[in-house]
Amino acid sequence: MGSTQEQFTVADAIVKELVKAGVETAYGIVSIHNMPIYDAILREGSIDLVCARGESGAVNMADGHARSTGKLGVAITSTGTGAGNAAGSLVEAWSAGVPLLHITGEVSSEQIGTGRGYIHECKNQLQMMEGACKKAFQLKVPEQATGFIRKAIKEAFQAPSGPISVEIPIDYQSAIIPDTLIYDEAAFGQSAQGEFNVPEAVVKTIKEAKRPVLWVGNGAILSGASEQIKRLAEMTGAPVITSQSAKGIIPEDHPQCIGHFGAYPETKQFMANADLLISVGVRFRSNETSGWSVEVPENHITIDADYLAVSRNYDAKYGLVGDIKIVVESLASQIEGSDYMKPSGEYSEEVQQLRETLRATLRETLGPYENILDSMRNRLNEDTIFVRDVTIPANVWGSRLFEIYKPRHSIHASGGGIGQALPTGIGAQKANPDKRIVVLAGDGGFMVNIGELATAVQENLPMIILVFDDSGYGVLRNIQDAAYGRQIGVDLVSPDFVQLAHSMGIESSRVGSTDAFDKALEKATESDEMTMIVIDMEAVGPMAKPFGGPPGVASSFKPKKIK
Template sequence: MDNENKVFTTADAIVKELVRAGVDTAYGIVSIHNMPIYDAILREGSVHLVCARGESAAVNMADGHARSTGKLGVVITSTGTGAGNAAGALVEAWSAGVPILHITGEVSSEYLGTGRGYIHECKDQLQMMEGTCKEAYQLKVPGQASGFIREAILKAFQSPSGPISVEIPIDFQSAIITNTDIFDEGVPALSSPDPKDFVIPDDVAAAIMKANRPVLWVGNGALLSGASQEIQQLAEMIGAPVITSQSAKGIVPEDHPQSIGHFGAHGDTKQFLASADLLISVGVRFRSNETSGWSVKVPENHIAIDADYLAINRNYDAAYGLVGDAKSVVSSLIKELTFREYSGPSKDYVQEIFQLRESLRSQLRDTLGPYEEILDSMRNTLDKDTIFVRDVTVPANVWGSRLFEIYEPRHSIHASGGGIGQGLPTAIGAQMANREKKVVLLAGDGGFMVNIGELATAVQENLPMTILLFDDSGYGVLRNIQEAAYGRQVGVDLVSPDFVQLGQSMGIETVSVGTAADFDQELKNAVQSNSLRMIVVNMNEVGPMAKPFSGPPGVAEAFQPKKINVR
């Protein structure tokens, strides 16, 4: 060991840069194509390695870690198939703009691109990774490893933020290089900087001053910027309702009287927007599923605030585009309106906003049937600082992402790209990064089975998370959409295992419930416990919702046969 410690390798340089960036946890699976990096982490001693059971789940764990903290997520995978397994989860991180560093091995440098069948060889791994990430790079000179990794980390945080994949040929990882100290000012900002003044154009300020019915639509860009306080202050100053994307839930406490929340595609919200005379959007992508396939109409008087130049006019035209850090721009906007002694809209408008908020929630509650009691049990029992992670399932889509109130940013995590099965590993990453808080996962049986092996990871790491597993023996969302679109179903019925026995076989305290009252009692038991618990909700016993969920507005209609004109 003494002789080993006298040399410095590419793997050591990689670990040195991770530590410099504040990384304390890395996720992944050890392989013959990343063993030198794993060994370097072991020798350095300060980074905890979480051993996932699959590469895709490992990326989700790094994703959950990053989303819940705002820090860098790190995942280490193998070459070829191992890197390919990570691809889908990297697409999710790209869709959500999550700063992740994906480190993967590569075949020995002399065999790159030869097609000679070197173990784990991929036809063009770098291109595969490029298609799943913000950017992908290959280390070509071992001695440049420190700067290579440092630049990759910076790229992950630069707007628009997202996952960066770096591949290191296996022979390079053990190469002896110079231990170079690099001094620069490029340390990545792991928390939002103090807002700097952004010059607000007169036309923009005048447009707000003239508005009588302003609306705020806030997305993930505001969350990434740490602009929660500024968004709430601006909303209160101009008397605007706050519509949020799913990613931005909690940017304004959802019990705030001006919080509309994740209801942008609802018919009543559409009608309200039609009467608005100003929209200020902050870091919003305006995804298809959050705008009913872009059928939501927004005011022509639209001020778009985003850190990405290409976000302006991507989905909705803007009269004014303010490109910069959301925290900085909104802070400067508040200062400008204060200077101009802006007085805000009428009290009648503020009351109208509150009525819209209450009506939206009341209408949705009326569809829940027995699940309304389960929703209330969750909100009454769980602490306000609970981190709520949701997989794609009927309870999450209908009420988990809308009616379950979130009070702080980064306390709500859901798949931005819509892929199922990512909830469990994402929750594991969030709990690893937030040991002092309770992480609660809401999942359905279909998605849960995708990464079921990660239960063993949660047990191995002794995580105190609570899993709420809603079992309807199938892909419930697709089942309902098919029924609404075709009046028939195919490929959606699944055989569920005995989840109680499955959980107990791994040492997890697991119970099954079939009533809201039983759920309430078991949830209280889980909250009082500091151990991993799983509550399986038998949806057949609980009963159907009062109104079946048939997908987001307009989805079922989109599958009806129609003529398409192709030129």
């Protein structure tokens, strides 16, 4: 649809820059304080607009779109309450370093900060958004709209990448401005290329190591460094520990892939005997290091795109800062061009033994859920994108034993908030129509954004949704039991999820055994329609060992004196 408006406005400038940035889909809710932008999208005609049922869900959808593709995610919300509703999901995008543009309206420019009660007015909205995002900006000069949005998009991708919130006063959105043409490197599709000159001292440290370890995080995913990480690992014989966000950076059936087991006692013991750690784009979050109790060797080389990542949680002897893909590629080439000798075969055997021990030990705790895990891996193909909420199945085995073979095929809440899997999965499915999205959620988290089921139906998305129903907040139940021996606030009443799904035209069934689950999943994978499978966890039975929360969490709640 071509434009029927002769005059160029701020809203047109915003849409033009989105198109220039390759945006094909945006997510949001229309409002009196963003309607000119919506109308500009309609008139331009090339951007598909997905109507979410809540601002929180819209940002999650944009997040899932960006994480699964590496492209810019875009969410458009209203001002005031609408912007506030988006804040929690923006915190998640910030925690995961997601390149996302949040466009929100603002009250009329002359009313900002007056407190006069202008509809949707919010005290210090920009400050609220700043607290939830990497950065937040307010358009102050309408004529600068083109450069303003382009700068925001560029800022979203610059290290450390993250969500940028921009607010556009409602009177500015329809302001007539010149259609300014700005030429820069982004406009010509150029990107940083070349090589990174790795200091000889760093290469020497790697050459002398007999027990090197690679610990890889989401920064490597963001930079597209999968092949480079695999090359460096195979060259050095180093085991690859990954953060939860970096699952799939190398295929998880690779003999050197330890995976998301960094906080486990066996891995901690292995790390205590390492003589070199090369950390790549990893934050070393508290829950992934057992409260930073993992010991790392003095010879620690950090590779990251962010200067402030160096020695953030663990002291580094050397920091290599730049495009991670280029840095790792250059490092591997310099090592390959030297007289480097790979560690002994005995070390490779130790790595393989660690990998097998970790998986076997964890499997022993699953009880009947081991069969559900195996059914999922057998029934779902390698291109499946696995989106998980914060729930016991995800924490125990979904983020560790369910193998991922490709980058950007695993998405989980980095910030630990519940309820985000469904809308995040919607964004991932919308962005990847040729792949199947599988969402794993618990009944408690699923209720947080359950209204977005309607969005998935409206968009005709072929997702498979797995709801593990234990009638409450299962993770918190177990943590409370471990900490106090009692529970409060964790038992929940939920609707009949199957009937709810049927009311929306979604194929759904409730299963109470592992055989029934396998048959239901087989049927779902053979269909190209959306399917929801509700797993009755009481009927399936308990795990062989209850999940007590991330390592070290329960002990933090016990009474103690603070010095």
